[in-house]
Amino acid sequence: MDCLKESKPISGPKDGKDIVVPQGIIMSTVETVLNWCRSRSFWPLTFGLACCAIEMMAAGDARYDIARFGSEVFRPSPRQCDLMIVAGTVTKKMQPLVLRLYEQMAEPKYVMAMGSCAISGGPFKDSYSVVQGADTFLPVDIYVPGCPPRPEALFYGLLQLRKKVANPKAFAEQYKEKLENYGKNY
């Protein structure tokens, strides 16, 4: 969650509330409404790489139920998704395919690095065949730590990502940094 703390919200969220509410729907621009809607309906890509994906699937079942937040629509086609949950170990062999899937997604698209493997290589930090974190080649929006993170942690990540998506201006600087690595290192 460090990435969220470091950034300084300009007109951004206060106590989890979005800027749509105080300004009023009528006065706000179309873009604000669109962003608000985007932040409320993430459709994740049906896509898992390793053990973390099992936990992602558990998030969809009866006990945790990702559908409460409207994200149960796991689309199989990257064209129709908004969110790529990099759930698991990204091996060097898989890296080009992950990147291609990301490029096939339609804008606006978001990436969540789920689990310590996708964040930094995790238990395979010194491995010759594992990519040391998804952010070495993708613009990752949010990190969910854990090995594996529990479904609750995944939900918390989703809710944090909401704030980020609803207030893109507040995070603009951060995006520039993120985009530096995009498509490199492989």
Added chain:
Amino acid sequence: MDIFLVWVDIFRNWLTGGIGIPTLAAEIFIKIILVLIVIIFVLCNLIVLVWLERKFSAFYAMRLGPNRLGPAGFFQLPVDIVKCWGKEDTIPEAVDLPVFKIASICSFITAIMAWAVIPLGKGLVLEDLNIGIFYFIAIGSTGTIAFIMAGFGSNNKYSLLGGMRTAAQMISYEIPMAFSLLGVIMLAGSLNLSDINEAQKNVWFVFPQIIAFLCYFISSIAEPNRGPLDLSEGEQELVAGYFLEYSGIRYALFMVAEYTHLVAVSAIAAIMFLGGWNPLFGLTFIPGFVWMMLKIYFMIFLFMWVRWTFPRVRIESLMHFGWKVLIPVSLLNILLTGVGYYVFQAITG
């Protein structure tokens, strides 16, 4: 619902008499407004339907379903639609551009065209065609073209396979569907949907035509490509089927077409088998429109129940079932109906 027709009459009189517009122009104007009303009605249904679908799927899986936006998550779908609106419209380089672009619109148009003949109450119909049910079946089959267009136009092997599967499935299930409706038409002695409805004043056709109803029910699951017969979008083998390359609002149009088709198919089932706007238990103080909506939603409930309880079948078992079971059974039903009708007439003289 007579009050609705009275309003239309008052409006027509005001247009021709009050303002002095020529009769033909006034008629065209009124028709356009009525068409818009029907489209809006269908789209409103859609919001309720998708909400119901998500809630039902949650219920059958012992989950809660969307519950954060609005009462019981009712506003989840509007938010999703707005999001789809704002999404990038990806058009891959290799697609056949005109076909790719038209396909999604085509699928929606063919789905909405069926609504021209479907009555929702006494006189509540855009065009009371005397061959209404024939028109419905004919328009239903033209929907196939849109799916083949999407499959071919995307220039993607999975899309193509999905499109071809849809075509095969829709064509082979079109036949038992038409045959099963034939039994009802024989009993009612008319192709006009309002007349068929009137013929069920005493007994609903679901009782003498129970075989036909089952045949119709199964083939109308396959027709709008719904689970468990939604092989055209089988994720495990075809990724997403014919709309694989579509994103944003074009993809949403395909979904809208699917649900529009579903409502139309349920409405036809309600009119042909469940007595349309004839009241149950002689409760005539409830308007016919309400009865009609109740029956449509009962059918939709059955469709959703089936969708979320059965696993998807394989393609060849689907085809075998269609050609080797459904078609003979529905043909047999026609024979039985004919013989039964003849015997009935001979007895009653």
